[in-house]
Amino acid sequence: MPFATEAVVLGLSTGPACVAFCGPVLAPLLAAEGRTLRGASARLAAFLGGRLVGYLMFAAAAWALGAAIPLHPGPRALLSGAMHLLIAGMLAFAALPRRKPAPCAHGCAGCPHEAGERFRTAGPALLGLATGINLCPPFVAAALRASESGSLAGALLFFTLFFAGTSVWFVPAAGLGLLGKLGPAVTIARIAMAVMAAWYAYLGLFGILGGLIHA
Amino acid sequence: MPSQAKPPGRSAGKSILLTLPVLLWSLIIFSRSMLVKGAAPKIAALLTLVFMVTLFFLMVRTRETYRWRRIFFVTLGVLFPIGFIAQLLAMRGSMSISMEKMIAGDTPFCFMVIPMVLIPAALTRTVIFPGSILPSASNPHAIAAMIALWLGATIVLGKGWCSYGCFFGGIEEGFAAVARKARIKKIDERWRWVPWGVLVAIVLLSLATFEPTYCSWLCPFKTVTEFAEVRSLETAVQTGIFLSLFFGLVVVLPWLTKKRAQCAFFCPFGAFQSLFNKINVFEIRIDRKKCTDCISCRRSCPTMALTEASVTEGKTLITCMKCGACVDVCHKDAALWHIKGTEFGKAPERARLLYLYAAWLFATMFGGTIIAGGIQTLIQFAA
Numbered sequence: 001m002p003f004a005t006e007a008v009v010l011g012l013s014t015g016p017a018c019v020a021f022c023g024p025v026l027a028p029l030l031a032a033e034g035r036t037l038r039g040a041s042a043r044l045a046a047f048l049g050g051r052l053v054g055y056l057m058f059a060a061a062a063w064a065l066g067a068a069i070p071l072h073p074g075p076r077a078l079l080s081g082a083m084h085l086l087i088a089g090m091l092a093f094a095a096l097p098r099r100k101p102a103p104c105a106h107g108c109a110g111c112p113h114e115a116g117e118r119f120r121t122a123g124p125a126l127l128g129l130a131t132g133i134n135l136c137p138p139f140v141a142a143a144l145r146a147s148e149s150g151s152l153a154g155a156l157l158f159f160t161l162f163f164a165g166t167s168v169w170f171v172p173a174a175g176l177g178l179l180g181k182l183g184p185a186v187t188i189a190r191i192a193m194a195v196m197a198a199w200y201a202y203l204g205l206f207g208i209l210g211g212l213i214h215a
Numbered sequence: 216m217p218s219q220a221k222p223p224g225r226s227a228g229k230s231i232l233l234t235l236p237v238l239l240w241s242l243i244i245f246s247r248s249m250l251v252k253g254a255a256p257k258i259a260a261l262l263t264l265v266f267m268v269t270l271f272f273l274m275v276r277t278r279e280t281y282r283w284r285r286i287f288f289v290t291l292g293v294l295f296p297i298g299f300i301a302q303l304l305a306m307r308g309s310m311s312i313s314m315e316k317m318i319a320g321d322t323p324f325c326f327m328v329i330p331m332v333l334i335p336a337a338l339t340r341t342v343i344f345p346g347s348i349l350p351s352a353s354n355p356h357a358i359a360a361m362i363a364l365w366l367g368a369t370i371v372l373g374k375g376w377c378s379y380g381c382f383f384g385g386i387e388e389g390f391a392a393v394a395r396k397a398r399i400k401k402i403d404e405r406w407r408w409v410p411w412g413v414l415v416a417i418v419l420l421s422l423a424t425f426e427p428t429y430c431s432w433l434c435p436f437k438t439v440t441e442f443a444e445v446r447s448l449e450t451a452v453q454t455g456i457f458l459s460l461f462f463g464l465v466v467v468l469p470w471l472t473k474k475r476a477q478c479a480f481f482c483p484f485g486a487f488q489s490l491f492n493k494i495n496v497f498e499i500r501i502d503r504k505k506c507t508d509c510i511s512c513r514r515s516c517p518t519m520a521l522t523e524a525s526v527t528e529g530k531t532l533i534t535c536m537k538c539g540a541c542v543d544v545c546h547k548d549a550a551l552w553h554i555k556g557t558e559f560g561k562a563p564e565r566a567r568l569l570y571l572y573a574a575w576l577f578a579t580m581f582g583g584t585i586i587a588g589g590i591q592t593l594i595q596f597a598a
Binding site: 021184189195 | 409412413428448449452
C-alpha cells in the first residue's frame with residue numbers, strides 16, 4: 001500500500017478510537033461553549049487545528065529523535081503527564097461558571113479581553129494541542145510508522161494524512177453545540193468537565209510521578 | 216381555607232382481599248426456601264413473607280405509601296450488606312477482591328454499571344466489566360441476569376427502581392430518617408444537575424478507557440460491598456475516595472439534610488434511570504385547583520424532584536422516584552398518583568394500587584430475597 005494511502009487508511013480505521021479518547025474533553029466542551037451549530041463548528045475546527053499542530057510537532061520529534069526515544073516509558077510518561085495536567089487545568093477553567101462580564105475598558109462588544117471570552121476562542125485550540133500530543137494507541141501506531149519515513153517531510157505528510165483520516169469521525173461532534181441552547185445542558189457539561197478535570201489531574205500527577213521513577 | 220380531610224383508611228376485610236395477590240406471590244417466591252434443609256432458611260423466608268405481606272396490607276389499609284415503603288427499604292439497605300459481606304467472607308474470606316479473581320470474572324455485576332457498558336457494548340460487542348455473562352457456581356450475580364431483571368423492572372416502574380429496587384438507597388434513607396429535623400434546609404437547586412454531569416463524565420471516560428470508571432473510582436457503596444485489594448498507591452487512592460464519598464454522601468449529608476443526598480446530588484445511575492420515567496405509565500401530578508402552594512410536598516421530597524416551577528406546572532421533575540412522600544404529606548389531596556393516558560384526578564387511588572402491585576411484586580422477588588438472605592445470615596451468626 002502506498003505510504004500516503006496507508007496514512008489515510010490508518011487514520012480512518014483508528015478514528016473511532018481517537019474520538020473515544022478525545023470525547024471526554026471535546027464533548028462537554030462543545031456542549032458548554034458551542035451554543036450554536038456554527039459556534040460549535042468553529043470550536044471544533046479550532047480543536048482539530050490544535051490537534052494537527054500537536055501531531056506535526058510530535059511527527060517532527062519522532063523523525064528527528066527516532067520513535068524509540070519519545071516512546072521510551074520515562075519520557076512518554078512525563079510527556080503524557082504534563083499534557084494531562086494541562087488538560088486538567090483547562091477543563092477546570094472551562095468548568096467555572098461564567099459571570100456576566102463587566103463593561104469593557106476597551107469599549108468593545110463581546111470583549112476578547114475578557115478571560116472567559118478569550119478561553120472560548122483559544123481554549124479549544126489549546127485542548128486540541130494537548131490531546132494531540134496525548135499518546136493514545138492509534139497515535140503511537142502512527143508515530144512508529146512515521147518514524148520509518150525517509151525524511152522529515154515524509155513524517156509530517158504521514159501525520160497530516162493520518163490526521164485527515166481521523167478527523168472525518170469528529171465532524172458529527174459539531175452537533176453537540178445544539179445542546180448548548182438548553183440551559184441545563186450547559187450546567188451539566190460544566191459539571192462533567194469538572195469531573196474530567198479531576199480525572200486528568202490524577203492521570204497527570206501519576207504520569208509525572210511514573211515518568212520520574214522511570215527516569 | 217378549611218383543611219380537607221384525607222379519605223379514611225380502608226376496611227380490614229377489603230384490605231385483606233386486596234393483599235391476597237401479594238400473599239400468593241410471596242408464597243411462590245419464598246416456598247423454595249421453605250424446602251431447603253435447615254431451620255435458618257425456613258425461618259428467614261417465613262419472617263420475610265410475613266414482613267412483606269404485612270407492609271403491603273398496611274399500605275392498602277392506611278392508603279399511605281411512603282412510611283411503609285421506607286420500613287421495607289431501610290430494612291433492605293441494612294440487610295443487603297450483611298448478607299452480601301457474609302457471602303463474600305464465606306467464598307473468599309475477605310471483602311476485597313484480587314486482580315486475578317477480577318480478571319477471572321468473579322466480580323458480581325451490579326446494576327450501577329449498566330449506563331457505562333451500553334455504548335461500548337453497542338460499538339464493539341464487548342462488555343467492559345470483568346464479570347461473567349451467564350451465572351456460574353463462583354458468581355451467581357451474572358451480567359445477563361442482572362440486566363434482564365433491571366430492564367423488566369425499569370419498564371414497569373421507571374425511576375421507581377430507586378425506591379423499591381436499589382439496595383444502596385435504603386442505607387442513606389435510613390441515615391436520613393435518623394435525624395428528627397434537617398440541619399441544612401436551604402439547598403441550591405443547581406446541585407440536582409450533578410448526577411447528570413457525573414453520568415456524562417463516566418460514560419465518556421468509560422468509552423475512552425474501556426473500564427467501568429464509576430466502579431473503579433467513584434462508587435461510595437464499595438465501602439459496604441466489595442473493593443479491589445489495596446496493593447498499590449492507586450488502589451489506596453481509590454479506597455480513600457470510596458470511603459470519603461460513602462461517609463460524606465451516604466451517612467453525613469442525609470443526616471444533615473434529611474434527603475437522599477447521594478441519590479439527589481451524585482448518583483449517575485439515578486440520572487440514567489430518570490430517563491425511563493419518560494416511557495413509564497405511572498406518574499405523580501399536582502392538581503393545581505387543589506394546591507395551596509404550602510410547599511410541604513417540596514419539603515418532603517427526598518430527592519428534590521419538585522421545584523417551585525414544576526409544582527406550578529402541576530408536575531414532578533423527571534427525577535421523581537415515585538416514593539409517594541409528596542402524596543402522603545399533602546393535606547389537600549393535590550398530589551395524586553396518575554396513569555398516563557387516563558383522565559387526571561379521576562381514580563388516583565386505583566392508579567396508586569396498580570403501581571403498588573407492580574412495585575411490590577418486584578420488591579418481594581428482588582428485595583425480599585435479599586432481606587431473607589440477610590435474616591438467614593443473622594440467624595446463622597446467632598446460632
